[in-house]
Amino acid sequence: MQAIISVKGVGKTYAGGFTALKSVDLDIQRGEIFALLGPNGAGKTTLISIICGIVNPSIGRITADGHDIQRDFRAARSKIGLVPQELSTDSFESVWATVNFSRGLFGKAPNPEYIEKILRQLSLWDKKDSKIMALSGGMKRRVMIAKALSHEPSILFLDEPTAGVDVELRRDMWEMVRGLRKSGVTVILTTHYIEEAEEMADRIGVINHGELVLVEDKHTLMRKLGKKQLAIQLQNPVSTLPESLHAFTLEVADEGNQLIYTFDTQREHTGIAELLRALNQQGIEFKDLHSSESSLEEIFVNLVHQNQNERQLVG
């Protein structure tokens, strides 16, 4: 499948010498929801800003739907909608005027029916004549989305779309993003909320210190890097583990009342049966078992730490 966005060797070094992005290669597939994760200052917004034309790359080449973003900027940009992180709005304009302004700016003829449809989808229709300054933060965020969708883009960038948004609106937005994907829009989002990426994304990219650490299918990533843990609740507390249990990656917790067994989800044999047999042989009785899987958040934190440790070693 041809990538709808192709990023080849893109880097950005600012005039002051700060390198925000180091030779990034990335392909975004048509119709997917791609989540770009990374700590503050990792280069997420710089990458998005370069693709959208707000920041010039120092090196590299980007195409959007086959159009070079610099040589063929009109065709490339007309495919892209952007919801920036900051709530930058024209406070004195009405919702209706500002969304129509965006449509015109992107070279589309007026289409009141389409604008009405978007405003209704985003629950903004009854606010269409309100000035933006009179809206709540969540409503302003919806206006930003309406502006980004006003020219019917096939690629939508959402930079921290649910930052500072309440739970209900966040769920609404997730629903809206899924709806957009169904209609064929490719969605690229950056987020601090791992839950958001876990909930919505098809693929995940992790960026740190301007480098794309990895790009992986969400489920594969969780399978590859996710760890499972089995918590064994004991009848009687133990102070030390017998010699025969040292072969297992066991940890004594809860003042000796619990044993935590960590195992790799990819391995064919998890070793649980052997562990339980060994416990039985040692006369260690248990009253409850509970297994849990690493969240994407834990995977992300591990990846970032691993990347930082590698950098320190190289440094």
Place this chain on the structure above:
Amino acid sequence: MSMNVYGIRAIYKFEMARTGRTLMQSIAWPVISTCLYFIVFGTAIGGRLGEIEGVSYGAFIIPGLIMLSLLSESISNASFGIFFPKFSGTIYEVLSAPVSAFEVVAGYVGAAATKSVIIGILILITARFFVDYDIAHPFWMFGFLILTAVTFSMFGFIIGVWADDFQKLQIIPLMVITPLTFLGGAFYSINMLPEFWQKVTLFNPVVYLISGFRWAFYGIADVNVGVSLAMTLLFLFACMTAVWWIFRTGYKIRT
């Protein structure tokens, strides 16, 4: 894809709507302040002054007063038009839109120049209530009016891009343009100055604008009208070059 006409129209409409929201500041105040000039200089003081090259003093200052407002309004409208999106962060939308540098400038400068021309015409109409005047060369009068409005709107656009704060936005109109206009023959003919100052005044570019504009009204000029036109076109070309450079390098717009 051909020219993004909808994009130009969107920016133009947006800027004109801003004028509509601030009618007092955008339109009424320049007209009121011009009335005050007419009352003080044209009627109160001008009544005691004789004619200048066959034109009553009240009528003589009309082109200068229009230029005074035209220059300051063109600069302030265009500079604020591009500065405010930079300040508020909404510039991201223009930068990410499929609009070329020419289209962006056409939208912002076109709207600023339109507002200035409207103000110029309103001042011209207002002047009728205070003094009688004739326009000897109406075509050239409108020609100079539009050319000056476009040129200084473009200059204002450059200031708006350059300015990082509100002080910088005001500094050139207040500290440079207004003094140059006052000293550029808005209220007097430079022939009334001592010979040395007549020569110094010729380094003031506003002299050429006012002189050419006054020639369009009354057929009298401090400098040859061809020179006035050439100087105005030269300044327009300089501004166009600066704007071209801004978009080529991304100066203070696109990092």
